Amino acid sequence: MSLFGDEDLPIVATRESELDFWNQTSFEQLAQQFRSGSMHHGVLLLGADGIGRDAFADEFARWVLCQNHSEVESACGDCKSCHLYESQSHPDYYPLAIEDGKTQIAVDQVRQLISSLQESAHQSGWKVANIHQVSALNQNSYNALLKTLEEPQPKTLLILQTEQLQQVPATIRSRSQLLSLSISDQEAIQAWLEDRKGHSTDDLTLALNLFPQAPYKAEDFANNGDAFKCGEFIFDIAFLLEAKEPALALAEKWLPDVEDCCLWMQLMMRDLLLFAQTNNKDLIALKGQQEAIEIICGILSNQGLLQLNDKIIELRSLIMKKSPVNLSSSWQSLLIYCTQLAQKFRRIA
Template identity: 70%
Template sequence: MSLFGDDELPPVTARESQLDFWNQVAFERVQAQFKSGSMHHALLLLGPGGIGRETFAQELAQWVLCQNHSQLDSACGSCKSCQLFVAETHPDYHLLAVEDEKTQISVNQVRVLIESMQESAHQSGWKLANISDVAALNQNSYNALLKTLEEPQPQTLLILQAEQLQQVPATIRSRSQLVALSVNEQATIEAWLAERKGGMTEELKLALSLFPQAPYKAEDFANNGDAVKCGDFILDISCLMQGNESPLALAEKWLPDIEDCCLWMLLMMRDLLLLQQANDKSCISLQGQTEALTNIVNILNNQRLMQLNEKIVELRSLLIKKSPVNLSSSWQALLIYCSQLAQKTAKSA
């Protein structure tokens, strides 16, 4: 036996996987492709923040690099490769994320990554890159990355993560294999969340209707007081529609929460349409805001609700694409539009 234990048989028990149970099927599908040698060299891992996408990427990366992966369904946790991975010092694993105080992944970061991916592997033979947010790449970074996608080295795997397909340029989409994460069984997620929170609450119900595809986001929403904030916002919008608030003052007040506000507004629109069409208060999500919602429904007719909905969807799509527009003025314009729609109704009444 060698002094360094190189001839020792590796342990063949898997450590406990961190993978979320709702992502298990997608994970097994990728593993089967890997085992049969049919896995694409670039995986486009799609899923909203809060669905456990990063955990999926890390679990997959560690398993591919694990020296015992052919015998196990999740990484062993004890081989040399696993130890390096857990210590975040694996020479064949490269995580590319936005650096502190930056908003984009720089072309320089991508170049360093590509160079490392072209070197020969240090450990098991596989080399992996995990790009945590494709939307954070700029045009130059994309171009640098394209070459690697077009001329992949053997035994390299690129995991490209994104929240939504529309954030990913067509050139990258067409050169990668889509792995879409989704939560299929809402009832199971409800039960899981309720158990973690010690019961189903009004906040949790609201959180689930806001984030049906992002269990962790729903949990955060219910825990960190955002449900109360959402209620305050809906109340403010109702006051705006009634002419008791200035659109510019509200735009300034809620600008730091613009992404949340857009989502809350979409939920509000869904409730408003339900209220208008069915006049059934029991089916709305924002149960705590029934009075504010009823006030808005009394002001805006169906046609104006649809017009407003369109504007909100437009702004949300700019936010998702991380479009470089002036968000502050788009946000102001939306709230001015709200107030104008309400005034039009008042005049025509």
């Protein structure tokens, strides 16, 4: 049904784009390169989880596949291709993600993708592959992918998503075009978050401080109670170092939240290292936990802080890799290690 009279039907209908407003400029730049023929066939899309990277890849793929892309700024939503995309059955769109229960994208998935990309397009337009997490490929998959990046079929686009550049092998990086999503206007993001929440809160401000490049992560952190729990946890760590709380009791208390705790510890470390170096309270992002940060910095020497930092990174990378590790005992060891550091690496007043 059209809102327009029959005489005035627009040539191309338009649909509301799902692109986040802060990613609009990057989208337009890439679209411009696509139109002028200067876009590389492999686009390495770099952006923090929570910046809307998936939505960006999704919108761009949809637009490239749209039969009216030369006339519209975002996919029209009305052509056959758009309908196929909407119903998740576009034969020329190849999203590639980790299958349920797996920790990596299987090399067979990649081989199947590559062989599909070598065939001609079903809808006589473009073929688009969207790899949601390049870091989830293994070495064999990278090798298989390289050939496609080096000798692409015409009208073929590979979107390779990553959260961190160092997670992508140099061979892949050098054979693709880097597009980095980033946010410069923090005030606009703050206003957007406040608008969605309905009002401003200290938790929102804190969350945005902690995740300046990830509005969705910040929103989640502020709204799901994490901001409050994170604050309590950091005070518990200060009490642990002051020997006011036993390590094993704290390990048990926080075990259900261990993944979040590791993230919070990393956020805490950022403040600790900065404060230890500058002694400037204004630089502390975890404003509500300023006292705890000062207590911890008063106990641990700089060397002790660095040792703790290494240990946290170690545990976090085990969690991220979903390594078969006894999480409970690693978590206990980390907290016991904290108390040992407090004895061995005491700051001399």
